[in-house]
Amino acid sequence: MDTHVSSTSLNAGADGMRTGADYLRMLSQPDRNVYQNGELVRDVANHPSYRGAAQSIARLYDIAADPALRDVMCFPSPDTGKPVLRCFQIPKTPQDLAARRGMISHWTESTFGLMGRTPDHVGSFLTGFAAKASVFDELAGKQWGDNLRGWHAKARDEHLYISYAIVPPQIDRSKLSHQQSDPYLHAGVVRETDAGLIIRGAQQLATGAVFSDYVYVSCIHPLQPGDEAYAFGVMVPVNAQGFKIYARRSYADAANSSFDYPLSSRFDEMDALVVMNDVLVPWENVLFHNNIALCRDQWWKTPAHALGNHQAQTRWSTKLRFLMGLTKRMCEITGSIKIPPVIGQIGEMAAYAAIVENMLLAQEFGATADDEGVLWPSRAALYSVMSLQTDLNPKLLNMARELAGGSMIMLPSSVADFENPEIAADLEHYICSPGIPVRERVATLKLAWDLIGSEFAGRHEQYEKFYGGASFLIKQNMFRTYDFNRASALVDQALALKD
Ligand SMILES: Cc1cc2nc3c(=O)[nH]c(=O)nc-3n(C[C@H](O)[C@H](O)[C@H](O)COP(=O)(O)OP(=O)(O)OC[C@H]3O[C@@H](n4cnc5c(N)ncnc54)[C@H](O)[C@@H]3O)c2cc1C
Known part of the structure; x- marks a missing residue:
């Protein structure tokens, strides 16, 4: 019952x-x-x-x-x-x-x-x-x-x-x-x-x-x-x-x-x-x-997998936007944002984040109606981004780690350190950034650690790899979805060219 x-x-x-x-x-x-x-x-x-x-x-x-x-x-x-x-x-x-x-x-x-x-x-x-x-x-x-x-x-x-x-x-x-x-x-x-x-x-x-x-x-x-x-x-x-x-x-x-x-x-x-x-x-x-x-x-003959993962991709693109905001803030705090190669690296990360976001629009733009009038998000667009997610997500985290250096580690042991006046004075003096209060600097970098390095973050990295199934299976979905007819037609066309 x-x-x-x-x-x-x-x-x-x-x-x-x-x-x-x-x-x-x-x-x-x-x-x-x-x-x-x-x-x-x-x-x-x-x-x-x-x-x-x-x-x-x-x-x-x-x-x-x-x-x-x-x-x-x-x-x-x-x-x-x-x-x-x-x-x-x-x-x-x-x-x-x-x-x-x-x-x-x-x-x-x-x-x-x-x-x-x-x-x-x-x-x-x-x-x-x-x-x-x-x-x-x-x-x-x-x-x-x-x-x-x-x-x-x-x-x-x-x-x-x-x-x-x-x-x-x-x-x-x-x-x-x-x-x-x-x-x-x-x-x-x-x-x-x-x-x-x-x-x-x-x-x-x-x-x-x-x-x-x-x-x-x-x-x-x-x-x-x-x-x-x-x-x-x-x-x-x-x-x-x-x-x-x-x-x-x-x-x-x-x-x-x-x-x-x-x-x-x-x-x-x-x-x-x-x-x-x-x-x-x-x-x-x-x-x-x-x-x-x-x-x-x-899963496959209904739009369930496509709609469920359209939700998942919307979530992931929000998470990447959050990562981008935090990475930029981290580099502002450490001052590295003024260094051209750093700007280039953040720009590269932003390009990946923007691709994921725009692939959401591609799922909608390429949506097709079935015989009952239901609109299915484009599965070619969905599986192409899902296939790359297993590599792209850790790549972006790795790039953020590279930019962070020791900043996410060299932090006070806990919030309690701020309650001790002697420690607080040293923190104020040595863990500082021009124009940014020490507590704000520490809070931002602890936020970054929890997104990128903590046990919670580690589970998230595994989640993004496996939430939609093992990557070899997602890539098989992509294989089944890609328009190989159109691709093969080009090959035939090339082979038919007269000498
Ligand atoms: C954090 C997290 C949250 C999750 N949430 C949910 C959830 O809410 N609900 C749910 O149902 N599931 C959930 N999943 C489970 C997820 O669906 C499975 O982990 C996923 O389908 C992979 O299955 P598996 O873990 O058994 O790995 P396996 O199938 O054992 O695969 C592990 C690895 O073994 C290798 N391998 C296995 N078989 C083959 C093969 N035939 N060919 C080639 N290589 C192979 C591959 O390297 C593969 O990546 C979640 C997973 C994680 C990590």
Whole structure:
């Protein structure tokens, strides 16, 4: 049975919008099985490991609920007429796609692009599935397509935060899911009952699951005949019986103050292994099962992957803009901004950041409508930038590191040093920049360290490499998407030239 307390019932606003306070109230309920540092967490909203990130997500809901931003953030629900988040709008026109980006951009600016799996991420995937629910009708049956349509409407109208776990745990990548040493290491269906599916096993790497309402558990990893039990897509409330969320180490735990770790302390969205101990998933929460073809095609024959990653690219381009602003500020602080080669290096970084930003526009400019009038962002534009991301992101971080020298390291041990007059006087004297108060210099460079060098930053570097899957797979997408017909035609044309 779906035990989740409907978020709508907890939403206070007259217009039905979920506010930050509504969200935090839901997150405080002691009903989810989140484990951190050997303990079951009873109140996620106020737990020291999660409080900062929970507040940041609450702020997103407040931004969305702000009547002054209504047209930027919302569109009227086709079912209720009430305002709902734009990420759930099925794009039919170029204006729809641009408006989606506008909403997502607004949110990413409030997190500096540092939270990847905010509600608009899986919200965009779900919208992509629903935009082409006919694929579900055809490959599984109308009943399942209708479950999907119902879920899209529910998530949209109840402002749900859904995260996802769509990769089986690594364990032994040389073997298929059904060949692992235990058939329920990878999450699989144990049996069907009148009430629904019983699912056992684990799935990774559910970023944001700790903070979400539901987790979409499915599989993007290629499945082969024999893997039918692993070929499902289900919505699981985070408080479902037997559903456990094992979060990784919290970087907010290591952040002794928001001055010393301004980003780790506020934006650590957490990644987790989800374990399903014979979880009963009611039939209405099942989008399909026992269907390898649909498990694959949900991502590629609907605009889900394109819309979900259009969101991800909007976020990344905000993060790069933040990196550019911080790099320039860092060089102003150290005075190196006046040196021509430094200007050249920042200019080169800016060129890459601008390319990523402009590739977002290329996804919209090259968008194509399908037979149902849904506009798909250009996948050639999307996968070209995603293919380069795995190399480009570390390259930009490396360039920023080169420009920083020791500035991000040669900093006081903590904010407490400023409280000691003797130390503070020396800091004032020796850690200085002309015209910039010492505290501001230190705060800026600690911000830079948290973006580029801290443990939080290291996780981010790994995230940008893998959030969309391993790079060899993304490059295969690019191979499939590139217009080789046009390229080959040129070769034929050249070969046909007469002597
Ligand atoms: C910080 C972070 C957050 C994430 N968030 C989420 C999330 O919210 N939800 C979610 O479902 N997933 C998430 N992911 C998981 C992500 O989708 C997977 O990590 C990603 O798909 C890669 O799978 P893997 O980690 O099992 O690596 P593997 O598949 O084991 O691949 C690791 C490396 O092994 C090599 N390799 C493996 N197989 C091959 C092959 N066939 N050919 C060539 N080389 C190969 C490649 O070098 C590859 O990069 C996240 C990952 C990270 C790092």
